[in-house]
Amino acid sequence: MKALDKANLDKFVELLSEEFNVYSITDTDFSTDFDNNKALEILKPIKSAKEIVFPQTEPLFKFDLVGKEIVVNEKQNSTNLMLWIKPCDVRGINILKKVFEKDVKDVYFANKLNNTIFVGLACNNPSRNCFCTSVSITPYYKEGMDVFATSVNGAIIFEALTEKGKEVLEKVNSLLRDATKDEVEKAKEIHLQAENKVRRYNFNTSRLTWDSDVWRISEICLSCGICTYLCPTCHCFDIIDENYVYEGERIRIWDSCMYSEYTLQASGHNPRAYRLQRLRNRIMHKFVWFKEMFDEYACTGCGRCVSYCPVNISLIEILGGV
């Protein structure tokens, strides 16, 4: 395993930027405009990493309202590199992959995913609302990453997991040295410490029945987009045409199943007119129907929906985990 001394962090990012669009963690999101030292310390941004492969507003093609021309949005050719993405966010992308690649492959998603390299970082310091270990991953889960890193005292140690990952480490090879035995041991220790720190719940999904009492909490729900927009696995979208004076654009935008208009049909009928129906749909989808379909929960345990719900509605409580 290779190691980078943190003193060389700036050079490391500089070298990577020569070849990749480097995104890293800011307080709010993944951005190309980040602070090298801070990015390493922030556990996760408010917004999840799904935006990189599934942007909130994605232009599909432009059309001319006068003539007949259609311009398909060009495929991106440069490669994105996501620096220090956390296990739960990579897990989120793995889950999206199942959805976007089932039956028909979504080309927009696939193109972005192919063009993105994930340099993930194990979590040293899980937060109060993390519960990844209750949904079968850990703070050092690696699936979907190209390089897996752990921050150990003054160094970061790396393990390449894919061909792409090897290339990345090759690129910065001049800055790397071999990791010491101590560092490798210490990394394992850090992984286990973090795992023990994450609060673990025994979720009871059998209580999620159609007319269960648990849905009563929807009385206080505001039908906002926070839980769905911040969630790394929520993937509802809408496709619309936006017309300007002489031209128009077809775009794909995130939608939220928590909005009252989400299921409003042209006839005026709304099958999920009430908040109870919508909240139930969101939770049942993640923990019952998705499980039936893909044999796992559509939840990474990142805790964002719990932390940011404006009225303190907690998925953990709904699942009987307290």
Added chain:
Amino acid sequence: MDLVEVAKKLFDEGVEVIIGYQGNFNVKPIFAKANEVDKLTFNPLCIYNLTNYLTMEGFVDKVDKIGVVVKGCDSKTILQLLDENAFSRDKIVVIGIPCNGVIDVNKIVEEIGEFREFKDNEFKIKWEGDELVVEVNGKSYKFPKDKILLEKCKVCETPNPVVYDVLVGNLIQQPHRKEEFKAVKEIESLSLEQRWEFWIKEFEKCIRCYACRNVCPLCYCESCVLERLEPEFVRRAVRLDENIAYHLIRAYHLANRCVGCGECERVCPVNLPLSLLNKKVAKEVKDLGFSEFLKPIEVGR
């Protein structure tokens, strides 16, 4: 009488539901029925403005008599809603609580520096004069008021409810605070370019989750312009230009109506300074000769 006793009496008198607070550390709104009266609580973590629920999904029309718990700031919403004929006065029983100020629970967790969630029964929190006292499992922590109070509470002009049917606790004699629009004046002192830059940076962050609209007790139009597709006042693309359009519409629709409860700013996941925008509008309105909210004060005549 304490809150639960008051509530019991109201249920006996025919109130069907009381919109109040439950929990101690883990505070949430609750729509309490008579058999849940013991769940009702009030402490410095009761941050939510519950009047928002009165108009949500037409609640006020579905129930004959509703009790609602309000702090000083929340009570102003009731006046404004009545002024707009949102519902008739005799539909609701206002349970007013004189308020010493509220706190964001995350701030407490941050200050205490403990990782775990506290159980409601191992956690106590109350004001003692100018100090906030928190007790967790026998350990006690004290915080000075100025340090921990929510910003809006620092300039609160109405700690006592301005409208109520029953009062829980004693009216507060506090040194008269005044909203002096400090932050607005600061922004106004910048050049046009600097202000533009400041706001662009903020509006760019908005993810249009509409939590700020949905939490606002005064955004209760049955059909909101934001949902209209024909004509489409604000396009759905989440981009700077459309975000600006959204925020201008929101701010203008609340001009002279916003009561400054601060809920919109509190809920924003990406921390847009919405109160600053609201207050800018409020200040303009005041300078035009209207009070910041409620009825016009006499102009000229």
